[in-house]
Amino acid sequence: MNRDMTPQQIAxxxxxxxxxxxxxxxxxxxxxxxxxxxxxxxxxTVRKDMVNGHDICHGGLIFTLADSAFAYACxxxxxxxxxxxxxxxxxxPGKLGDVLTATGKERHVAGKTGVYDIEVTNxxxxxxxxxxxxxxxxxxxxxxxxxxxxx
Amino acid sequence: MNRDMTPQQIAxxxxxxxxxxxxxxxxxxxxxxxxxxxxxxxxxTVRKDMVNGHDICHGGLIFTLADSAFAYACxxxxxxxxxxxxxxxxxxPGKLGDVLTATGKERHVAGKTGVYDIEVTNxxxxxxxxxxxxxxxxxxxxxxxxxxxxx
Amino acid sequence: MNRDMTPQQIAxxxxxxxxxxxxxxxxxxxxxxxxxxxxxxxxxTVRKDMVNGHDICHGGLIFTLADSAFAYACxxxxxxxxxxxxxxxxxxPGKLGDVLTATGKERHVAGKTGVYDIEVTNxxxxxxxxxxxxxxxxxxxxxxxxxxxxx
Amino acid sequence: MNRDMTPQQIAxxxxxxxxxxxxxxxxxxxxxxxxxxxxxxxxxTVRKDMVNGHDICHGGLIFTLADSAFAYACxxxxxxxxxxxxxxxxxxPGKLGDVLTATGKERHVAGKTGVYDIEVTNxxxxxxxxxxxxxxxxxxxxxxxxxxxxx
Numbered sequence: 001m002n003r004d005m006t007p008q009q010i011a012x013x014x015x016x017x018x019x020x021x022x023x024x025x026x027x028x029x030x031x032x033x034x035x036x037x038x039x040x041x042x043x044x045t046v047r048k049d050m051v052n053g054h055d056i057c058h059g060g061l062i063f064t065l066a067d068s069a070f071a072y073a074c075x076x077x078x079x080x081x082x083x084x085x086x087x088x089x090x091x092x093p094g095k096l097g098d099v100l101t102a103t104g105k106e107r108h109v110a111g112k113t114g115v116y117d118i119e120v121t122n123x124x125x126x127x128x129x130x131x132x133x134x135x136x137x138x139x140x141x142x143x144x145x146x147x148x149x150x151x
Numbered sequence: 152m153n154r155d156m157t158p159q160q161i162a163x164x165x166x167x168x169x170x171x172x173x174x175x176x177x178x179x180x181x182x183x184x185x186x187x188x189x190x191x192x193x194x195x196t197v198r199k200d201m202v203n204g205h206d207i208c209h210g211g212l213i214f215t216l217a218d219s220a221f222a223y224a225c226x227x228x229x230x231x232x233x234x235x236x237x238x239x240x241x242x243x244p245g246k247l248g249d250v251l252t253a254t255g256k257e258r259h260v261a262g263k264t265g266v267y268d269i270e271v272t273n274x275x276x277x278x279x280x281x282x283x284x285x286x287x288x289x290x291x292x293x294x295x296x297x298x299x300x301x302x
Numbered sequence: 303m304n305r306d307m308t309p310q311q312i313a314x315x316x317x318x319x320x321x322x323x324x325x326x327x328x329x330x331x332x333x334x335x336x337x338x339x340x341x342x343x344x345x346x347t348v349r350k351d352m353v354n355g356h357d358i359c360h361g362g363l364i365f366t367l368a369d370s371a372f373a374y375a376c377x378x379x380x381x382x383x384x385x386x387x388x389x390x391x392x393x394x395p396g397k398l399g400d401v402l403t404a405t406g407k408e409r410h411v412a413g414k415t416g417v418y419d420i421e422v423t424n425x426x427x428x429x430x431x432x433x434x435x436x437x438x439x440x441x442x443x444x445x446x447x448x449x450x451x452x453x
Numbered sequence: 454m455n456r457d458m459t460p461q462q463i464a465x466x467x468x469x470x471x472x473x474x475x476x477x478x479x480x481x482x483x484x485x486x487x488x489x490x491x492x493x494x495x496x497x498t499v500r501k502d503m504v505n506g507h508d509i510c511h512g513g514l515i516f517t518l519a520d521s522a523f524a525y526a527c528x529x530x531x532x533x534x535x536x537x538x539x540x541x542x543x544x545x546p547g548k549l550g551d552v553l554t555a556t557g558k559e560r561h562v563a564g565k566t567g568v569y570d571i572e573v574t575n576x577x578x579x580x581x582x583x584x585x586x587x588x589x590x591x592x593x594x595x596x597x598x599x600x601x602x603x604x
Contacts (some may be wrong), residue, residue: 018204024212027200049178052222053169053293059234060218061175064211071203071210083210084415085436087238087389087540089568089587091561107583108544113386113438115542115583130560130568132585134387134436134542136415142204235566236587238389238540240417240436242410258432259393264537264589266391266432281409281417283434285391285538285587287566320506326514329502351480354524355471355595361536362520363477366513373505373512385512389540444506 007037007149011076015040017143018075022068028061030068037149038106040072046098057094066118066131069104073116074135077149078142084113086133092126099123102131109151112137158188158300162227166191168294169226173219179212181219188300189257191223197249208245217269217282220255224267225286228300229293235264237284243277250274253282260302263288309339309451313378317342319445320377324370330363332370339451340408342374348400359396368420368433371406375418376437379451380444386415388435394428401425404433411453414439460490460602464529468493470596471528475521481514483521490602491559493525499551510547519571519584522557526569527588530602531595537566539586545579552576555584562604565590 005013015035019025025032025042028050034041044050044065052058067086074081094100104118113136120129141148156164166186170176176183176193179201185192195201195216203209218237225232245251255269264287271280292299307315317337321327327334327344330352336343346352346367354360369388376383396402406420415438422431443450458466468488472478478485478495481503487494497503497518505511520539527534547553557571566589573582594601 020204021202021206022204022209023200023202024209025203049174051172051174052176053171053173053226054231054233055172058173058175058215058218059222059237060211060215063214063218063237064209067209067211067214075204080205082205082244083241084386085238085240086210086214087236087585089236089561089585090234091563091568093233108542108580110544115544127561130585132540132542132583235537238434240410240434242412242417259391259429261393266393278410281434283389283391283432322506323504323508324506324511325502325504326511327505351476353474353476354478355473355475355528356533356535357474360475360477360517360520361524361539362513362517365516365520365539366511369511369513369516377506382507384507384546385543387540387542388512388516389538391538392536395535 005147010078010146010149011035011037013146014076014078014142015072025068035072035076037076038073040069041103042069043099043101046094046096051096059090062094062120062129063088065100066102066120066129069102069118070116070133073104073106074114075142077151078146079137079148080140080142081135081137084134084136086131088129088131090129092128094128156298161229161297161300162186162188164297165227165229165293166223176219186223186227188227189224191220192254193220194250194252197245197247202247210241213245213271213280214239216251217253217271217280220253220269221267221284224255224257225265226293228302229297230288230299231291231293232286232288235285235287237282239280239282241280243279245279307449312380312448312451313337313339315448316378316380316444317374327370337374337378339378340375342371343405344371345401345403348396348398353398361392364396364422364431365390367402368404368422368431371404371420372418372435375406375408376416377444379453380448381439381450382442382444383437383439386436386438388433390431390433392431394430396430458600463531463599463602464488464490466599467529467531467595468525478521488525488529490529491526493522494556495522496552496554499547499549504549512543515547515573515582516541518553519555519573519582522555522571523569523586526557526559527567528595530604531599532590532601533593533595534588534590537587537589539584541582541584543582545581547581
């Protein structure tokens with residue numbers, strides 16, 4: 001194990017390892033734009049198969065994008081961390097072809113639990129959803145051969 | 152318009168119309184098992200492309216399943232109704248091959264807003280998530296040529 | 303310690319011990335109507351000092367009533383258990399003189415965490431709020447000389 | 454009506470009118486430190502009658518403080534605005550004698566609905582709770598003789 005890795009390098013290595021196994025992110029075309037300790041930014045383009053019966057992006061997929069930013073942010077210390085729960089407020093619809101970006105940052109971590117706020121914006125900078133996730137750290141580390149960081 | 156349709160017939164016609172345009176539901180293989188005024192039940196099988204970087208069903212897709220039960224339930228009166236927001240508690244993981252069922256029912260409707268509770272269970276009857284959705288009725292009806300019901 | 307106490311007796315002894323120290327419940331006039339393992343029911347009468355600037359019961363005090371039902375329900379096993387978080391939906395106002403009842407029951411407990419649903423109704427049986435609380439068990443027991451129950 | 458009032462003057466006049474009728478705020482000793490369009494800051498000191506059965510500030514009263522910051526912020530345009538719902542995450546306990554401050558700001562307003570984020574800190578600057586409120590504007594204005602602002 002490389003004990004000389006910086007927190008940023010650990011976050012990047014962890015995200016790369018997670019993404020390689022994250023079939024959901026891959027099949028939805030999620031792109032990881034930025035990763036840092038406690039932070040992540042991803043985007044996706046709203047495809048035809050992401051549209052619901054009202055001709056707008058399915059709220060579940062907006063949630064999935066936000067939840068992914070949450071997951072990459074809260075796992076960035078290389079401790080396996082899962083969602084206990086989350087809430088989302090839908091502020092404006094996503095439309096076919098829109099590029100939606102989820103930016104997530106840590107608000108609080110104490111012991112095994114954390115709170116993360118994620119904002120989803122469209123290509124015009126309009127906020128379309130606000131998401132808050134509650135994390136819980138379980139046993140194990142996300143990628144092998146990479147140090148963990150205690151928060 | 153057929154004014155003699157029962158509320159159950161209206162719910163069924165509305166759901167059929169919605170599903171035909173719901174590309175997300177179709178691409179995720181969601182199956183609508185039951186629809187009634189203010190109620191819906193759907194299931195999905197956890198596929199390889201629904202698994203995340205921790206080898207469990209992506210929480211966003213469990214949310215999407217629950218959110219879909221919510222959507223079919225709150226649109227069952229044929230008034231276009233969207234999600235204002237929702238919260239979800241994740242109680243147990245979904246695994247590859249699991250059959251997850253979301254059962255949604257109305258808790259309250261007053262004026263344009265409503266609250267719906269959705270429970271997600273697996274094939275063993277274990278509850279894996281609890282979802283609560285807040286709906287908002289906007290203008291328009293979901294399918295044409297079918298009456299609407301005022302709640 | 304009396305090891306022969308039933309779960310119901312443990313729940314009652316725990317609630318009595320909690321209430322004796324619960325200055326908030328006492329000052330708001332909360333009355334504990336029913337306690338059982340994982341369940342609690344309390345009521346309060348809306349007083350002049352519980353009314354806000356819109357002449358209706360302050361939402362914070364409706365929350366406090368519901369949160370108290372949650373607290374008595376989740377502590378009923380005599381393990382000290384605190385709220386991690388909660389959400390509430392306000393469905394109808396409470397008015398001066400109304401008698402509001404909060405009925406709480408456990409939806410899920412696994413390890414240290416639990417989910418509880420609380421419904422608040424008025425004297426006419428109308429639901430005025432829906433509350434969902436997330437509990438976390440910490441060290442210690444609520445009352446001494448009374449057994450604890452593992453969930 | 455004085456049509457020349459600035460948004461800041463309207464916010465101040467509205468808050469003063471609300472506070473004069475807000476028996477809950479008065480009886481809990483809430484102090485309004487700052488008010489502006491879409492923003493409010495209040496504090497309270499944790500008294501003996503605010504402590505629960507675990508010897509810490511009752512979560513319901515931390516919620517009430519946050520909910521009050523939310524209420525003053527969302528009513529600052531002088532349109533009567535009520536809470537549809539709210540969620541709170543409890544991060545650290547409040548203790549007897551602590552001075553808790555709730556700072557609330559608008560995240561989004563569109564039509565009749567809005568989202569507000571409130572942070573509760575103690576006298577050491579530690580965040581003890583995160584609150585998110587969803588508002589709904591109804592008919593009427595909060596104080597008479599003062600203009601309203603459309604958002």
